[in-house]
Amino acid sequence: MTQKKICLLGTFAVGKSSLAQRFVESIFSDRYRTTVGVRIHRKAVALNGDTLNLIIWDLAGEDEFVVLRTEYLRGSAGYLLVADGTRRDTLDKTIDLHRRARTALGDVPFILAVNKTDRADDWAIDESALEELSQQGWSIIRTSAKSGQGVDEAFTRIARKVSLG
C-alpha cells in the first residue's frame, strides 16, 4: 500500500482538526481544543482500485503565539489549506501560509477548504475573493466538518492529486 503525507494548514480555530476527525473518524465535536504541535491521523482511501494510505499531519494553527513550523511540512506530498468562512481574515492568512508552504515544499498539490458552510448566516467571505483564487488555479471546496459537507470530497481530491505525483 502506498503512503502519502499530507498536511492541514490554516490559522487557528478554522476547523482543521474537526475536518480531520470528520474524515478519519466520522465524528464532530463542538468543543474547541487547540492543537499543540501536531496531531497525526491515518486514513486509507480507495482510488481507482488501489488503496492510498493518507498520513494526515494536523498542524497547530498559526496565531500571534504560534508560528507554523515548516519542519513539519518536510516530505509532504500535498497539503490542505483551511479557512474559516465566517472569518474573512482567515482567508488572507491562508494565502500567506500557502506562500510559505510553497517555499518549503515546492510545487506540490494543494486544496483550499473553506470551512463552516453550515453557518450560512455568519458567512463572511465573498464569492469574488474565492473566484479570484480559482482563476489563479486554486482548487477550492466548501466544507462543513459539522455536517460533513464536502469533507470526503476534499480529502479524496487531495489524495488523487498526490497520488498522481
Add this chain to the structure above:
Amino acid sequence: MPERTDEDLISPSTPDADLAAALGPTVVAALRRSVRSDAQLWVETLFPILLPAIRMAVASALREMLATLNQILDQSLSVKRWQWRFEAWRTRKTFGEIVLLRTLVFRVEQLLLLDRHTGLLLASVAGADITPKNTDLVSAMLTALQDFVGHSFGVDSGAAIRELYVGEFCLLVEPGPRAALAAAVRGNAPAEVRETLRAAVDLIHQEFGAELRDFKGDAKPFERSRPILEGCLQAQYHRPDKASKTKLWVVAAALLVAVAVWAGLRLVRAWHWDRALAALGNTPGIAITRSGRSNGRYFLEGLRDPLAASAESRLSNEGIDPRQVSIRFRPFLSLDPELVVKRAKTVLAAPDSVSVTVDGDILRLRGAAPHVWVLRARSADHEMALAGVRQIQMTDLIDTDLEALRSVIESAQILFPTNSSTAVPEQARVVALAAGRAREWIDAAQTIGRTPSLYVTAYTDPTGSEARNVNLRHERAAYVANLLAGRGIDRKYLSLREGKPADLTADAVHSRRVTILTHLDQGR
C-alpha cells in the same frame, strides 16, 4: 496446426500431457544448471516466499516451547515462582510469559524502519508474540517529535533523538542518511544492541540506496529488508545460577522434612489416641459409645460409673493432654465385678479384715468382722440389689464376737468327784458363767441366721468299770444340761454326749469333767 494455449500444454487430461512429460526432464535440467550457476538469483527469488513460512514455523516452535516451559515451571517449587504464579493469575497471562518477563535481561520487541524525510514507515518487524499496532502512526509521530525537539531546542537539523525511555521500554533510534531504524527494547539493552542496529542501518542504506532515494510513498521495495530487521530481534534472559538451584533444593528438602515431621507427629498422636481409647475401653465402669476427631480436636462420648477411674487420668497416662480432648460422659451403674466390689465396700463400710468378692450376682464376704458389722451386712441386701447383687453370702465370715463367746463357753470345765454325778458346789460359778455366755452366744447366732447347738459332753476317769463309767458319763451330762436349762438355756439347743474314755496317763481330776462344745450350722 491447431492453436494451443498454455492451459492445453499443461493439462494432464489433454493429449499434450505427453509433451509436458517430454519437456519435464529438460526443464529440470535447466533449473538445476541455473541454480548452480547463479544461486543468489534463486535465493532472492525464493526468499520472499520462504521467509514467511520460516517465520511461521519459528513462531509455532516458540509457542510450543512456551507451552512446555509453562508445564515444567508449573512443577517447580520456589517462593518467587509462587509470586509469579499469582501475577500470572492476576494479569491473566500464562505463567511462562511471566517467567520470561521476570527473567528477562532485555528483548528487542519491535523494529521500525522509517523514511527520515517524510516520516513514512518503510518496513517493520516484531517478536513472535508481539502484535504491533499503528506502526505507521508511530513512525510519523517519531518524526514529528524529532522535528519538535529539534526546533524547540535549536538542535542541528541533522541530529536525531537517539533514545526515549517509557516505563520498562526504551526506544533506540539509529539514524542513517535517509532512513532511521527505531527499536522498541524491553529491559536494559547492552551496547551491543546499538551496534547491531548501526550495522543494520548501514546495510539497509547499502542494499536499498536507490529505493531510498526514489521513495515516494511505496514501501513495497523495502519488504526485502525484513530479514535484516529480524536479525535485530535479540533477547537475553537470566539463567538460574547454581546457588539459586541449591537454594531451591534446600527449600524443597526443608518442605519435605516439615511434611514428614508433621505426618510423623500426626501418626504418633493417632497411635497414642488409639492406645488411650483401648485403655479407656478396658477400664471398668467406662463404656465409650463414640469417639473421633472434629475441628482439629479429639472427642469422647460414653457412659461412666461414678466409681470408675477418671478418663482424664487414663488419657494422661497414654500421653494425651486431657485439655485437648472434649469429654462427655453420662453416669451409669456398672455391673463390672471390680466396681461391684468397690461399691459393696463403700456401702457396707467393710473393715480391712473382710474380703469382698463377687461371683456372678453373689457377693461373698470372707474374713472376720464384729457381730454388729455382720448384722449390718446381712441387712444390706436391698442396697446391694441396685448394684446387681442378688445375695450376700457370709458362710466364710467369722463373727469375732461369737468366736469370743464360743471360746469362753468351750473353755468351761465342770469337774466332778470320783464316782459322782453331782458337781461340787464351787462348780456352780463355772456353770453360771458358761450358761451366761451360752445364752449370749445363742442369741447372737440367731441374729445372724445361724442355728446354734450346745453339745454337753461328759468324761470319766479310767478307774472303775466301763459299765459304771458309761452310766456316770450319761448322768453327769444330764446334770449339767439340767443346770444349763435351769439358767435359761432352751433344751432344744442342748445335746448330751459321752466323751472319749480317758487313758491311764490322763490327769484324774480333770478326767472327771463335763465340757460344752458349740456348733453353728453354715447359715448363708
